[in-house]
Amino acid sequence: MDFNIIRVARTILNVTDLNRSREFYIDTLGFIETESTDTHIYLRGLEEIHHHSLVLQKAEAPSVEAISYKVSNDKDLDALENLFTAKGLKTKWMDKGSQHAMGRALRTQDISGLPVEFFHEMNQVERLLQRYDLYKGSRVQRIDHVNCAVPDVQKAHDFYSQELGFSCSEDTIDEDGKLWACWLHRKHGVHDHAFMNGVGPRLHHIGFWLPDPLALIHACDVLAALGFAHSIERGPGRHGLSNAFFLYLRDPDGHRIELYNGDYLTCDPDVGPLHWKLDDPRRQTFWGAKAPDCWFDEASEVLDVHTGEVCRMKEPLLKKKKPEFII
Ligand SMILES: [Fe+2]
CATH class of the missing domain: 3.10.180.10 (2,3-Dihydroxybiphenyl 1,2-Dioxygenase, domain 1)
Incomplete structure (x- = not known):
């Protein structure tokens, strides 16, 4: 493989009331608020050195815009685009600067229809691991x-x-x-x-x-x-x-x-x-x-990367008397 996916690194959630979300995530659970605007809240955990790992985005209805992975090198994104294109999965580039604190990113609908994103560059901020005075919730x-x-x-x-x-x-x-x-x-x-x-x-x-x-x-x-x-x-x-x-x-x-x-x-x-x-x-x-x-x-x-509409869902291939997840 000519790319290296490091880890899952962030998720973008659409939420309907940022003030209510703030009460839950920041005031109660103790997430660190790196930045916020009228439409977005960028959150991270205490040990995270990257700008955010969770984006709360104001929207009319709850949904998931993207599940995002960090890769080792910017060129990995081009290799991933080649892979997805070869597999018949349409891609979409998010230009550097189009997303706050991020370099360019590549999005696609994966083989299951999930909206996934890959990026290399994200702004770094202070790691708060030893700011025990900030530990909350x-x-x-x-x-x-x-x-x-x-x-x-x-x-x-x-x-x-x-x-x-x-x-x-x-x-x-x-x-x-x-x-x-x-x-x-x-x-x-x-x-x-x-x-x-x-x-x-x-x-x-x-x-x-x-x-x-x-x-x-x-x-x-x-x-x-x-x-x-x-x-x-x-x-x-x-x-x-x-x-x-x-x-x-x-x-x-x-x-x-x-x-x-x-x-x-x-x-x-x-x-x-x-x-x-x-x-x-x-x-x-x-x-x-x-x-x-x-x-x-x-x-x-979850949302379609290309249309912004909610993805059509399918029933599972394997059936039980009662649908059962495992974790
Ligand atoms: Fe889990």
């Missing part, structure tokens, strides 16, 4: 991963692993031996991008890394104290899959955020994926507590 450190529902997980897995160079750390196989879900990574954690069998393309959640499990517990207390107890959807708990200590929240527009801690190193290329069976209850929740139905059924709609 969940003490969020950095973006960790995204998790998406797609109708054909095998197709997504094959494209990301064979064409984009992702490795698979863990997966879930159904009783017929079909791939139900997979956790793919470029950095050396369990995942940058997970795919789950479901109605899609949709963004199920964005995962943010916290310093320790106690930060998740403290986040629950702060959410409750500030009137956001209703935003706690699932957890805190421990996933069997990935070993993550998790807490799932719904932001004021229904976008799902995971506060996350506790996965493991995945840098050995000779270590294959850890396989889970779909009927193993420990893969979802190591402690056995069940997730609410909304966690399985609801996710954020």
Whole structure:
């Protein structure tokens, strides 16, 4: 491969009320506000040196504009354009300066219909890791991963692993031996991008890394104290899959955020994926507590890179009596 994707680096969410979003993300969860305008809020975690990892963009309706990856070199973007074009995936350039604090970026609709973006250059700002006086709410450190529902997980897995160079750390196989879900990574954690069998393309959640499990517990207390107890959807708990200590929240527009801690190193290329069976209850929740139905059924709609319209969704190829996501 003549390009190097480093990691998932940011997500652009459309939200309907920036003031309400500010109360949730900044005043309650403790995200760092790098900059904001009348139409955008740019957020980062305490250890992040790049300008932002989450963009909240004022819009009429909630949706996802882009899931974005950082690449090693500006020339990687040209190589990715060649790849997508050869695969019949139309691309769109976002010129340098057209997005705040960013160099040029390449967007496309991936093989599952997800709006993905690649960039190399983003302004750098102060890393606040040791500004302990600024630690608030969940003490969020950095973006960790995204998790998406797609109708054909095998197709997504094959494209990301064979064409984009992702490795698979863990997966879930159904009783017929079909791939139900997979956790793919470029950095050396369990995942940058997970795919789950479901109605899609949709963004199920964005995962943010916290310093320790106690930060998740403290986040629950702060959410409750500030009137956001209703935003706690699932957890805190421990996933069997990935070993993550998790807490799932719904932001004021229904976008799902995971506060996350506790996965493991995945840098050995000779270590294959850890396989889970779909009927193993420990893969979802190591402690056995069940997730609410909304966690399985609801996710954020995504936009078409070229038209700006909501992407048409398809039913999943693999069927169960009850649609079931895995993390
Ligand atoms: Fe997650």
